[in-house]
Amino acid sequence: MAAAKSAQSPPSSSSSASSIVFSLRGSLLALATLTLISFTYLSLKSLQSNSSTAPPTLLPSSSSPKVLVDSDSEGLSDVYHSPEIFNLNYAEMEKRFKVYVYPDGDPDTFYQTPRKLTGKYASEGYFFQNIRESAFRTEDPDRADLFFIPISCHKMRGKGTSYENMTVIVQNYVESLISKYPYWNRTLGADHFFVTCHDVGVRATEGLPLLVKNSIRAVCSPSYDVGFIPHKDVALPQVLQPFALPAGGNDVENRTTLGFWAGHRNSKIRVILARVWENDTELDIANNRINRATGHLVYQKKFYRTKFCICPGGSQVNSARIADSIHYGCIPVILSNYYDLPFNDILDWQKFSVILKENDVYQLKQILEDISDSEFVALHKNLVKVQKHFQWNSPPIKYDAFHMVMYDLWLRRHVIKY
Numbered sequence: 001m002a003a004a005k006s007a008q009s010p011p012s013s014s015s016s017a018s019s020i021v022f023s024l025r026g027s028l029l030a031l032a033t034l035t036l037i038s039f040t041y042l043s044l045k046s047l048q049s050n051s052s053t054a055p056p057t058l059l060p061s062s063s064s065p066k067v068l069v070d071s072d073s074e075g076l077s078d079v080y081h082s083p084e085i086f087n088l089n090y091a092e093m094e095k096r097f098k099v100y101v102y103p104d105g106d107p108d109t110f111y112q113t114p115r116k117l118t119g120k121y122a123s124e125g126y127f128f129q130n131i132r133e134s135a136f137r138t139e140d141p142d143r144a145d146l147f148f149i150p151i152s153c154h155k156m157r158g159k160g161t162s163y164e165n166m167t168v169i170v171q172n173y174v175e176s177l178i179s180k181y182p183y184w185n186r187t188l189g190a191d192h193f194f195v196t197c198h199d200v201g202v203r204a205t206e207g208l209p210l211l212v213k214n215s216i217r218a219v220c221s222p223s224y225d226v227g228f229i230p231h232k233d234v235a236l237p238q239v240l241q242p243f244a245l246p247a248g249g250n251d252v253e254n255r256t257t258l259g260f261w262a263g264h265r266n267s268k269i270r271v272i273l274a275r276v277w278e279n280d281t282e283l284d285i286a287n288n289r290i291n292r293a294t295g296h297l298v299y300q301k302k303f304y305r306t307k308f309c310i311c312p313g314g315s316q317v318n319s320a321r322i323a324d325s326i327h328y329g330c331i332p333v334i335l336s337n338y339y340d341l342p343f344n345d346i347l348d349w350q351k352f353s354v355i356l357k358e359n360d361v362y363q364l365k366q367i368l369e370d371i372s373d374s375e376f377v378a379l380h381k382n383l384v385k386v387q388k389h390f391q392w393n394s395p396p397i398k399y400d401a402f403h404m405v406m407y408d409l410w411l412r413r414h415v416i417k418y
């Protein structure tokens with residue numbers, strides 16, 4: 001869970017996280033972190049001691065705790081860090097987790113309703129729609145574990161609002177909630193969250209620094225240089241829905257291209273990727289987007305025929321290409337120095353993706369060629385297992401992207417408990 005996550009994140013990120021912690025609200029956040037760690041410990045302990053008495057349906061067939069490093073192949077191929085804890089805690093979440101959605105704000109302008117459920121920022125729209133359709137929503141703030149501030153940055157952008165005005169709109173709105181309701185002041189917003197997939201979400205919230213420093217931000221761009229704080233914030237998967245073609249899977253014999261990427265060269269790593277590999281015969285690297293005139297869905301069909309789909313960051317570390325690769329059954333190759341990948345604390349990304357540093361771009365072909373056929377088949381099988389976690393639905397269904405985001409929020413509910 002959260003403690004396991006910080007133990008697994010690279011030393012550089014946890015030390016930068018802790019320096020942020022101390023440079024910000026000092027003692028308050030340090031206290032919150034300690035509380036989180038001790039609550040996590042207690043809930044882990046109680047889950048472990050409960051597991052022997054839990055109903056068998058909650059547990060995978062074997063009742064003895066399975067260790068991920070153990071040698072049986074099922075354990076090795078598992079895509080979760082702790083499958084038993086995930087199953088038990090997920091069931092607990094479904095039973096107990098309650099969120100209060102502030103009802104204020106004009107639904108026709110920037111609040112409450114999503115702009116749309118399609119396109120690059122669909123994740124934001126789906127979350128807004130799903131939370132209202134779900135049983136997690138409570139009308140009674142006294143029963144709430146967390147409070148949702150429903151500001152849609154995507155919608156503000158759609159209405160052509162300037163950055164300056166967005167900052168003011170968000171500030172005025174949240175200040176109105178702070179003076180009307182008693183909930184924010186209890187924790188200075190630590191049990192409040194907002195959800196934004198649009199990159200402008202960060203700028204829009206700068207008018208109220210506690211929104212960035214203390215509230216939980218669920219954002220598609222988990223870049224540390226725009227203030228993402230790994231132990232409190234949540235990486236929202238960027239999913240471009242609807243998908244143009246059905247999910248891939250069990251089709252390894254058709255995957256004859258080693259690697260594929262085509263896109264805009266809007267970041268340094270993409271420029272290098274294109275420059276180094278554009279003429280290679282095994283890596284299909286196009287230094288520009290595939291033109292629609294080339295043929296119907298040529299870009300998407302390449303995902304079916306490729307083993308490894310290269311996912312370099314663009315203007316931000318995230319890209320909808322990762323969810324596309326997962327959907328079409330092509331192993332995503334994450335090419336970023338730092339990326340707090342979505343559901344990183346639940347899913348073991350090493351089991352269904354290849355995670356590289358930007359500098360590895362020069363050895364990309366050798367690295368991919370060194371992955372044996374059996375390793376590739378195992379990655380592909382696992383990839384198919386996680387497809388459901390990277391897909392939004394309306395109404396939401398069990399274990400889909402909405403429920404995974406809710407689970408990440410559920411793990412953070414104890415930071416400060418009232």
Ligand SMILES: *[C@@H]1O[C@H](CO)[C@@H](O)[C@H](O)[C@H]1NC(C)=O
Pocket residue numbers: 160161162165
């Ligand atoms: C910004 O807000 C001002 C004052 O409300 C308004 O006159 C102006 O049209 C707004 N501009 C944009 C681009 O939203």
Ligand SMILES: *[C@@H]1O[C@H](CO)[C@@H](O)[C@H](O)[C@H]1NC(C)=O
Pocket residue numbers: 178179180181182185
């Ligand atoms: C919360 O605190 C702020 C700043 O101290 C204050 O202006 C506001 O009225 C308080 N809200 C409530 C509901 O008491």
Ligand SMILES: *[C@@H]1O[C@H](CO)[C@@H](O)[C@H](O)[C@H]1NC(C)=O
Pocket residue numbers: 250251252254
């Ligand atoms: C492999 O590709 C062929 C030709 O496009 C297609 O008909 C077949 O269904 C594919 N096989 C699988 C397992 O997807």
Ligand SMILES: *[C@@H]1O[C@H](CO)[C@@H](O)[C@H](O)[C@H]1NC(C)=O
Pocket residue numbers: 275276277278279
């Ligand atoms: C790729 O081929 C084009 C056309 O022949 C050439 O201009 C370009 O320099 C080549 N790129 C690399 C990296 O060799």
